[in-house]
Amino acid sequence: MAGTKRLTQHDIAKLAGVSQATVSLVLNGAPTALARIPQETRERVQHVIRTTGYVADPIARRMAKGLNRILGVFTYEPAFPSAQADFFTPFLLGIEEEAQAQNYDLLLLTGAGVGRERKIFADGNRLRIADGCLVLGREFDREELKRLVTGDYPFVAIGRREDAGGPVPYVGGDYANATRALVEKAWALGHEKLAYVGPSGSAESVIDRWRGFAEAITAGAELVLHLDEVGGAADETLDAIVASGATAVFFVELADAVRVEAVARARGLSVPDDFSAIVLGSHVRAERSHMQFTAFDIPREEMGRQATAMLVRRIEGDAPVEQILLTCEPVEGQTLANKRT
Amino acid sequence: MAGTKRLTQHDIAKLAGVSQATVSLVLNGAPTALARIPQETRERVQHVIRTTGYVADPIARRMAKGLNRILGVFTYEPAFPSAQADFFTPFLLGIEEEAQAQNYDLLLLTGAGVGRERKIFADGNRLRIADGCLVLGREFDREELKRLVTGDYPFVAIGRREDAGGPVPYVGGDYANATRALVEKAWALGHEKLAYVGPSGSAESVIDRWRGFAEAITAGAELVLHLDEVGGAADETLDAIVASGATAVFFVELADAVRVEAVARARGLSVPDDFSAIVLGSHVRAERSHMQFTAFDIPREEMGRQATAMLVRRIEGDAPVEQILLTCEPVEGQTLANKRT
DNA sequence: ATTAGCTGCTAATACGCATTAGCAGTCAAG
DNA sequence: CTTGACTGCTAATGCGTATTAGCAGCTAAT
Numbered sequence: 214m215a216g217t218k219r220l221t222q223h224d225i226a227k228l229a230g231v232s233q234a235t236v237s238l239v240l241n242g243a244p245t246a247l248a249r250i251p252q253e254t255r256e257r258v259q260h261v262i263r264t265t266g267y268v269a270d271p272i273a274r275r276m277a278k279g280l281n282r283i284l285g286v287f288t289y290e291p292a293f294p295s296a297q298a299d300f301f302t303p304f305l306l307g308i309e310e311e312a313q314a315q316n317y318d319l320l321l322l323t324g325a326g327v328g329r330e331r332k333i334f335a336d337g338n339r340l341r342i343a344d345g346c347l348v349l350g351r352e353f354d355r356e357e358l359k360r361l362v363t364g365d366y367p368f369v370a371i372g373r374r375e376d377a378g379g380p381v382p383y384v385g386g387d388y389a390n391a392t393r394a395l396v397e398k399a400w401a402l403g404h405e406k407l408a409y410v411g412p413s414g415s416a417e418s419v420i421d422r423w424r425g426f427a428e429a430i431t432a433g434a435e436l437v438l439h440l441d442e443v444g445g446a447a448d449e450t451l452d453a454i455v456a457s458g459a460t461a462v463f464f465v466e467l468a469d470a471v472r473v474e475a476v477a478r479a480r481g482l483s484v485p486d487d488f489s490a491i492v493l494g495s496h497v498r499a500e501r502s503h504m505q506f507t508a509f510d511i512p513r514e515e516m517g518r519q520a521t522a523m524l525v526r527r528i529e530g531d532a533p534v535e536q537i538l539l540t541c542e543p544v545e546g547q548t549l550a551n552k553r554t
Numbered sequence: 555m556a557g558t559k560r561l562t563q564h565d566i567a568k569l570a571g572v573s574q575a576t577v578s579l580v581l582n583g584a585p586t587a588l589a590r591i592p593q594e595t596r597e598r599v600q601h602v603i604r605t606t607g608y609v610a611d612p613i614a615r616r617m618a619k620g621l622n623r624i625l626g627v628f629t630y631e632p633a634f635p636s637a638q639a640d641f642f643t644p645f646l647l648g649i650e651e652e653a654q655a656q657n658y659d660l661l662l663l664t665g666a667g668v669g670r671e672r673k674i675f676a677d678g679n680r681l682r683i684a685d686g687c688l689v690l691g692r693e694f695d696r697e698e699l700k701r702l703v704t705g706d707y708p709f710v711a712i713g714r715r716e717d718a719g720g721p722v723p724y725v726g727g728d729y730a731n732a733t734r735a736l737v738e739k740a741w742a743l744g745h746e747k748l749a750y751v752g753p754s755g756s757a758e759s760v761i762d763r764w765r766g767f768a769e770a771i772t773a774g775a776e777l778v779l780h781l782d783e784v785g786g787a788a789d790e791t792l793d794a795i796v797a798s799g800a801t802a803v804f805f806v807e808l809a810d811a812v813r814v815e816a817v818a819r820a821r822g823l824s825v826p827d828d829f830s831a832i833v834l835g836s837h838v839r840a841e842r843s844h845m846q847f848t849a850f851d852i853p854r855e856e857m858g859r860q861a862t863a864m865l866v867r868r869i870e871g872d873a874p875v876e877q878i879l880l881t882c883e884p885v886e887g888q889t890l891a892n893k894r895t
Numbered sequence: 896a897t898t899a900g901c902t903g904c905t906a907a908t909a910c911g912c913a914t915t916a917g918c919a920g921t922c923a924a925g
Numbered sequence: 926c927t928t929g930a931c932t933g934c935t936a937a938t939g940c941g942t943a944t945t946a947g948c949a950g951c952t953a954a955t
Contacts, residue, residue, distance in 0.1 A: 223941080233941085234943085237942065237944080238944090243944090269942070270942075272941080273940070273942040274943080277944080278943065
């Protein structure tokens with residue numbers, strides 16, 4: 214490994230019989246400056262560069278210029294490990310695509326620490342290696358977010374975020390309207406007694422769903438059951454649903470829907486004949502379940518792409534704070550019955 | 555975005571009433587040097603650092619020290635886009651895990667260029683930002699590989715690679731022996747006429763499988779059919795298999811096996827009753843196929859982990875070239891029949 | 896013949912940090 | 926009271942590049 218020293222512009226300069234500054238100018242001088250270097254000299258320098266295979270050290274470049282075409286990606290949970298893999302992958306897909314299109318590389322902020330919880334500002338703030346960063350995760354640390362907002366470091370959140378000492382630039386999914394649309398659809402199909410399985414607080418994504426649900430329900434339908442805690446025994450959840458007389462059940466988590474449906478089937482109940490089930494979101498590998506739930510689609514790749522584009526805008530153009538919510542199209546599915554027929 | 559200028563050690567120094575050098579020493583001076591700075595001064599500096607939230611610029615750090623705890627990950631194909639996603643993800647999973655354990659961040663080398671083929675040495679060699687890099691992909695550019703081997707930049711390939719101007723450090727899967735084991739198992743179960751569907755050349759991974767197969771077959775079995783081209787019409791492949799009288803067919807690609815089996819079933823033939831099918835490798839989402847093929851397992855995550863560990867060894871310790879082949883355990887499956895009973 | 900303007904370059908500096916040599920002061924031993 | 930060792934720091938330098946100011950030589954215009 215210890216071997217040939219890395220070539221520098223100085224070496225090239227000596228070989229070409231010019232100064233280091235000239236080499237730098239030949240490589241990437243402004244047109245006005247380049248105009249003052251005759252073709253002949255330029256070719257001499259280029260030739261040396263080509264034959265030696267010299268490439269500028271990006272670190273030094275960044276040192277001098279202040280930018281290095283790297284985007285940081287910070288995830289509050291490890292990006293790949295199995296459980297999460299399906300959650301982050303679609304985002305990363307879009308991010309990588311757009312980063313490539315914009316000619317940026319990606320720095321996955323990983324090291325934050327084994328076992329300990331991940332913090333953006335934890336260690337030597339390796340973040341600053343990147344020109345800006347994307348932040349993703351189900352729940353954000355509000356203190357850190359505040360610090361980001363107040364600071365002068367370009368970043369974009371994936372997923373809507375409440376103001377934190379100022380507006381947060383983000384690209385999110387419009388869960389509220391998507392949820393509302395599903396509620397209204399259920400109402401249109403004759404469902405008047407509704408149940409909601411999932412929390413209504415904490416993370417923005419959860420709040421938005423509940424808000425969309427709550428706003429739509431004032432239109433006439435009735436909320437006959439709201440189970441806040443998730444992941445509880447599917448048995449009990451089903452009991453509660455049956456007891457409530459709900460005809461349509463809205464699940465925040467696909468997993469809950471899957472378990473409840475399984476238990477229902479085991480008891481001889483049928484979805485959607487005995488009650489309809491609607492899932493508020495799409496989940497990768499949903500196809501594993503043999504049942505196609507009525508739901509809405511979260512355009513994760515597109516969110517990644519747009520967030521990346523927004524970040525680049527902020528880095529390069531000093532653009533103002535933007536907040537984008539992407540439409541989540543409904544997914545037909547087979548679990549929402551028509552009560553009117 | 556335009557806002558407070560980034561803090562530097564100089565600012566801290568002024569605030570604490572010391573020199574920049576002292577700040578640097580307090581932050582990360584060698585014990586011997588630290589011993590010469592009294593507790594009181596150290597605390598004063600630390601206090602300023604804490605209250606201002608200063609963090610050292612990693613770029614400048616790297617500039618001065620030469621290392622920055624970043625590992626590059628170069629993929630010859632885009633890492634996430636759907637088709638490839640399942641191929642790279644398991645590797646990345648292992649890589650991220652180990653990188654985190656070793657406290658390194660990951661730089662995904664992306665930007666190489668839209669549309670054009672990806673080259674390690676393409677652009678401004680952004681590679682050098684990282685302290686070393688992992689290279690993955692089905693097929694490598696041999697010229698580039700040679701340049702890497704000859705150069706003094708630490709790297710590790712994932713997957714076995716032939717010498718390229720010198721031995722290539724890698725962590726791969728032992729496909730040859732895994733293949734041999736499956737052939738011998740088939741032989742032990744009474745299969746004497748074998749078919750091989752898949753290429754025998756080009757990429758190392760393909761060569762190894764064929765080598766393992768060819769070596770095992772000398773033991774007595776007979777190769778009655780070798781279809782080199784893959785992805786051909788499954789119909790014709792099946793015709794050839796049937797005509798050859800082979801009792802066990804080895805597939806390099808799972809996809810081929812799946813298609814052939816489907817066509818066979820459509821014709822009223824059964825795997826493994828009419829002929830056995832063995833797949834030389836494991837594939838993510840293999841579970842999608844309802845048939846569990848007899849195969850061997852490729853420990854992709856472990857490969858990622860070990861490659862990362864090896865790379866860190868090379869970066870930090872100037873370790874010699876290592877070449878590791880991980881054992882690929884056989885997967886029982888239901889497609890290899892016993893002919894002896 | 897002076898000036899103005901152009902050409903073809905180079906010297907010098909900044910970027911933020913790590914590191915080394917060494918300075919000024921104190922204190923104890925000889 | 927000189928020497929040496931030790932303490933508590935700082936000045937200076939280098940890392941490899943980008944960038945700006947400007948120098949020397951020449952030509953053409955006044």
